[in-house]
Amino acid sequence: MAEGHSAVVTPMSGGASGENYLTTGKGPLSWLFTLDHKRISVMYMVCILGSFLLGGVFALLIRTELWSPGATIMTADTYNKMFTLHGAVMIFLFIIPGIPAALGNFVLPLMLGAKDVALPRLNLLSFWCWLAGATVCLVSIVVGAVDTGWTFYTPYSTTTSTAVVSMTLGAFILGFSSIFTGLNFIVTIHTMRPEGMTWFKMPLFLWSLYSTAIIQVLATPVLGITLLLLIAERTLGVGIFDPALGGDPVLYQHFFWFYSHPAVYIMILPAMGIISELVSVFSGKRIFGYRMIAWCSIAIAVLSFLVWGHHLFTSGQSGLLNMIFSALTFTVAIPSAVKVFSWLATMYKGAISLAAPMLYVLSFLFLFAIGGLTGLFLGSLSTDIHLHDTYFVVAHFHYVMFGGTVIAFLGGIHYWWPKMFGRMYSEFWARISAALIFVGFNLTFFTQFVMGSHGMPRRYYNYLEVFKPYHQASTVGSYILGVAFMIMAYYLLHSLVRGEKAPENPWGGATLEWATASPPIATNFEHEMVGLDPYDIDSLRFDRETGNYVRKDPGSIFSKRTGDE
């Protein structure tokens, strides 16, 4: 079995009993009330991927409706609900919790050589909050859904007859889930780093989760308060945003984007963290410019709080504010560019493997470059006036959110899958699906840049005949994406049953999660670990017979303190 097999390779791995975290404890209650970060992570992963499927179905329905101008398969009101639900589900249920809660939860304690996060009960509470929030959102969809767009702009959202209160209440509860995860990660990274792991010896994925957590803890409460004010206005008639009640609708936009722009970085920062890990491992080489990348994560987190006003360039806010926000917006471009250059430099003189996770890294570099560079058009004031609220913006943020975050998330899933479930997936089908996603994605969204710069506004049910070819190409692209994801679902699920047993360290990562069994035992490690250099790939040797990377000096990662006991 996997455990016995790896026990031959390295003496310190696997439980002697053959137990792992998946088999320790049986029955649904042992999952629902678990305090094990790995089980919470797996539950998060199942729920989050379920939400991704739901949001994806909404996306395909939207693209099908847009096959022709006017009615194709649904009415205008249904369409308006569809794009609102696509946005709300993808953002609040999938992409914000995505990497931190599903992958971060699993990997963070392992990378620290720790038994769990610092606050395991808070971790479980975070998951329950997610479940509660998601349930409220789903109920609101069933009882009538919302048609406001995921942004809930006032005064439309305070006057429409749809289920705005329950949807915003759902988002409010989901906010707590996000805050708890962030808080937990901050505390864990501060208090549980192992002997020898100074701040600048942390894996970069942890730096990115740490920066993300800062935003989660500081920005999410603002969204909570904003949504409560919105609910108060709708249910109690308190005039805050609605001019008919003496309020200011643009104030809502400031509040909303004060959270929701930093939230963009909640989505992209952990994705960058994954890329930093993967590019080093699959280049067989130390990451280039470690300190710069770490500082860039922190810089992005700080700057992300100062740029929300670029969503309001056409709102009528003063020219002075527009100038300040435009200038600040450009500053965020710099750390992102530096990271891209550092990843490229990591590949220089490497030993580059093209295994599935690396295909996602290459895909990420290609797509994120486009997503980032098209941000320049939108940060610049006069070009933004033309492009604001058009498909150009839709394409831009999909290149960043999907081409960046989702692609990195997929890379991360393929990278840590053997560790999480102890099985290898079909490399052949993984490559096919990665290639199809790349092609389908570009067909879907590149066409939208061209439509947008020609003046096609977003959130349009009906459109001019001239835009039809672009829309149809985009729809075809979305179907290719749908097929690619079905293939992925199939080979990943198949691997759980039929997949080859995974060795401890199939890729050659030097971070600590690869120094325990695949899948890990419930308590993660049998020994107390020390934090060595996370990118010292030279300390590993590839063992051809087992397909495993082993440490040249196996004892080096154990703390001498436990050794004496």
Added chain:
Amino acid sequence: MILTGLFEMMTRLARAPEDGGATFWMPTQSSTIAGEVDWLFNLILGISVFFFVLIVVVMLVFVVKYRRREGWETAPASPSHNTLLEVVWTGIPVAIVVVIFFFGFKSYLNISTPPANSYQIQVSGQKWNWDFTYPNGYVDQNLHVPADRPVELLMTSIDVIHSLYIPAFRVKMDVVPGRYSKAWFEATMPGEYNIFCAEYCGTGHSDMSAMVIVHPSGEFGPWLEKASNFLLTMTPVEGGRKLYEIRGCQQCHSVDGGARTGPTLFKLFGKDESLTDGSIVTVDENYIRESLLEPNAKVVAGFEAVMPTYQGRLKDDEIGALIAYIKSLDGKAALIEEPGSDRKTEEE
């Protein structure tokens, strides 16, 4: 200063070709600022293409040149950082974004500062049509403007936030209830251009469109004169029909018996309507007048109270003409056709 000079030179070079033709990326350039905006767009596009190609080519070269080979699973040690290199690749992007910011802000100042001699038109957005009010009080559903003269739009909304967007002019500005926002442009080529609503506003958002009709110099004044006096030159029924067409009624009320957001006007006059509170009202002149000025006082059962008020927006003779028109829709007229239907089909 050098930047400013370069900017002006490039702007002149980038002015639209005489036919103002559309390019792969951009629609026709039909306003004075369109050339400036497109010039910056093309500058950023050039920079982006350069960096994108650089990144992708470097990536592909490395993938091929340094691909993993048997027995070479880890790479030999190479430098883990290089301060000079890192300073350079931080410094170059900084310089580039400073330049982009400068030009973006400079042309934004032009976009957002109307010249002092601008011709002012008031714009009012409502679900889901536009009203354009001229200095003499005339209201039209389309925006008629003279060519080669700066036009300033003073805009507000009756209900939710809308956004007036004219792609051919590169102009966009939100239209917010409870305050005024301003936009301006100077059209350079006579013709017709699309106006879209760019801020999501509900069911009819994507149909909240209108046209800008740019009249050649000298033809705008006579057009306005003629358009403004239509009630004097038409019968009340014809005038009412035109008001129905241009003042937003037809967005929600059909004249052929079909259901829209509001009740049909076909065979409406003299009918007994059930209201949402259960009472019944006979449609007469006073009910129509009240429904225009206080539309949500007596709402017909089965419909939402969503009609905006026309208090202060319709004059007495206009209300009289609308009543005359509604009276004429009694099903006895030989031909019942939808006014303005040609424009709709043209757009689709």
